[in-house]
Every structure is written in structure tokens, then in C-alpha cells.
Amino acid sequence: GENVEQHPxxxxxxxxxxxxxxxxYSDSASNYFPWYKQELGKGxxxxxxxxxxxxxxxxxRIAVTLNKTAKHFSLHITETQPEDSAVYFCAAxxxxxxxxxxxxxxxGTILTVHP
Amino acid sequence: DTEVTQTPKHLVMGMTNKKSxxxxxxxxxxxxxxxxxxxxxxxxxxxxxxxxxLSINESVPSRFSPECPNSSLLNLHLHALQPEDSALYLCASSHNRGPGNTIYFxxxxxxxxx
Numbered sequence: 001g002e003n004v005e006q007h008p009x010x011x012x013x014x015x016x017x018x019x020x021x022x023x024x025y026s027d028s029a030s031n032y033f034p035w036y037k038q039e040l041g042k043g044x045x046x047x048x049x050x051x052x053x054x055x056x057x058x059x060x061r062i063a064v065t066l067n068k069t070a071k072h073f074s075l076h077i078t079e080t081q082p083e084d085s086a087v088y089f090c091a092a093x094x095x096x097x098x099x100x101x102x103x104x105x106x107x108g109t110i111l112t113v114h115p
Numbered sequence: 116d117t118e119v120t121q122t123p124k125h126l127v128m129g130m131t132n133k134k135s136x137x138x139x140x141x142x143x144x145x146x147x148x149x150x151x152x153x154x155x156x157x158x159x160x161x162x163x164x165x166x167x168x169l170s171i172n173e174s175v176p177s178r179f180s181p182e183c184p185n186s187s188l189l190n191l192h193l194h195a196l197q198p199e200d201s202a203l204y205l206c207a208s209s210h211n212r213g214p215g216n217t218i219y220f221x222x223x224x225x226x227x228x229x
Contacts, residue, residue, distance in 0.1 A: 032214040043119075043205050043220035044158065051215060089157050093214035101146070101213040102171065105157030 002027040004092050006106025014114050019080050021109045023090035024072040032093035033073050034103070035064060039086045047088075048075070080113045087111070118142050119221035121206050127227045130196060136224045138189040138206030144219075146212040147189040149181060150205040152223070158205055164189060165212040196228045 003026040013019050025033075031052035036044035050057045050064045050073065057064050061080075066073040077084055090106040119140045128134045138147065146165050150158035163171035164183040178200075180192040189206055203223040209216040 030214070034217065036220075043222045046217055046219065049217065101209075101216065102160055102163070103218060108155070108157055 002030055002092050002094050002102075002104040004090060004104050004106045006090050006109060008109060009107065010110045010112070012112045012114065013080050015080060015082060017080055017113075019075075019077045019084070019111055019113075021075045021088055021090065021111075022072060023074070023092075023106050024070075025092040025104075026071070027092070027094065028068075028071060030092040030094060033064070033066060034091050034093075035075050036089045036091065036105075037086045038089065038108075044089060077111075080111075082113050082115050085111055085113045119206055119208055119219055121204075121221040121224050123224060124222070125225045125227075127229060128193065128196065129229055130198075132196075133192070133194045135193065136191040136204055136206075136226070138191075138221060139187055140208040140219075141187055142208065142210075142219070143186075144208035144210050145186060146209045146216065147183060148207040148209075148218065149179075149189070149191050150207060150220075152203040152205055158220075162191075163212060170212060193226070196226075198228050201227045 006023045034049035037047045038044045048062050048064050050066050061078045063076040088109045091103045094102045122137045149161040152158045161175045162181045167183045178195045182190040205223045206221045207218045209218045
């Protein structure tokens with residue numbers, strides 16, 4: 001099955017700096033890669049996603065890049081704000097077999113933005 | 116705000132109790148999911164329903180019993196749980212099952228087994 005590795009496990013930045021979180025996946029057939037933000041006591045919230053026919057996608061201060069050849073994708077947050085502090089999970093979606101559509105998550109990154 | 120609603124938000128139950136977690140969505144989604152999340156860990160898939168039929172069971176112990184009464188509702192019946200089952204239980208839904216379908220999560224039900 002799919003395996004997703006996520007780094008770093010913790011990330012501390014100053015307000016206004018950029019933050020980058022990286023993930024690698026194992027199954028070359030995976031073709032959908034969402035990113036979720038989870039605040040304390042809440043469920044995961046989708047913040048951006050990318051499909052394998054696209055190399056980069058931006059939404060205001062958030063961007064995701066995908067390198068299918070290397071099987072890795074990254075989340076970039078610019079001009080970080082204290083409210084960006086949360087746990088971020090990357091995920092990859094199985095493309096076939098009995099696990100069709102199953103999301104496999106990375107281990108998560110605790111992002112702390114200091115004012 | 117999430118459009119997947121879960122009740123109760125918190126539940127404490129004894130090991131001999133029977134209780135249920137409930138989930139509702141009105142987005143017209145035809146795939147619904149139960150995930151379990153332990154502290155500082157990613158969500159782990161338990162069950163997937165597609166068009167009200169169970170399509171994935173991730174070898175979950177029988178003390179967890181899912182039910183999908185209709186396309187908007189998903190229940191998780193709990194019986195004879197163990198303390199290690201204490202976790203955040205997340206319900207989610209998507210338009211259809213399959214890659215590329217955005218999965219939306221509810222806020223979760225915090226379960227404590229005593």
C-alpha cells in the first residue's frame with residue numbers, strides 16, 4: 001500500500017517568515033494530494049490540494065508543488081501569521097485496487113508561528 | 116465551518132456500555148467515512164461507505180459496528196470497548212469514493228473509555 005513520509009515533525013518560525021513542509025510518497029499510481037490543517041480540538045480542514053496533472057497550485061499565501069518523477073510534494077506558506085499555528089497533514093490518495101480513494105496521511109507537522 | 120456534523124462532541128463510557136456516535140451531512144455526498152485519531156497522530160481509516168454500502172473495513176474489531184441508514188447519516192455503534200479505544204473519532208464525507216474527491220471532515224467525537 002501507499003506510504004507517506006512528512007518532514008519536519010515540528011517547525012517554528014517568526015511571524016512574516018515562510019514555512020515549507022515536505023512529503024514523499026511511495027505509490028507512483030497515486031494521483032491526488034491534499035493538505036489538511038488541524039487546529040487544537042478540531043477536525044482536519046482541507047486547505048489546498050493538487051492533482052497529478054498539475055505541478056503547482058496557489059491560493060493566496062498557500063502554495064503546493066508536486067514532483068511526480070521524484071514522488072514528492074510540498075506545502076509553502078508565505079507571510080506566516082500566528083493563526084497559521086496548527087498541525088498540518090499531507091496525504092496521498094490510492095488510485096486503485098481495494099483501497100481505491102483511501103487517503104494515506106503523513107505523520108503531521110506541528111507549525112508554531114511566533115508573533 | 117464544516118458541513119459534516121458529529122454528535123456527541125464528548126462521550127465517556129464504561130467498558131460494558133453500548134453507545135453510538137452519529138454523523139450527518141447534507142451536501143449530497145455519496146461516500147462517508149469513519150476515522151480514528153489518537154493524540155499527536157494522523158487520522159486512521161476505519162470504514163468507508165459508498166452509496167450506503169460498506170466498501171472498506173480496515174480490519175476494525177467487531178466491537179465497532181458501522182451503520183449507514185441513508186445517504187445523509189452514518190453511525191458508529193460501540194460495545195465492549197477497551198481503554199485503548201479512547202480517541203477522537205472523525206466522520207468525513209466526499210462527493211464520491213475515489214481519488215480527486217475532496218474529503219471533508221467533521222469536528223469529531225472525543226471518546227473516553229473508562
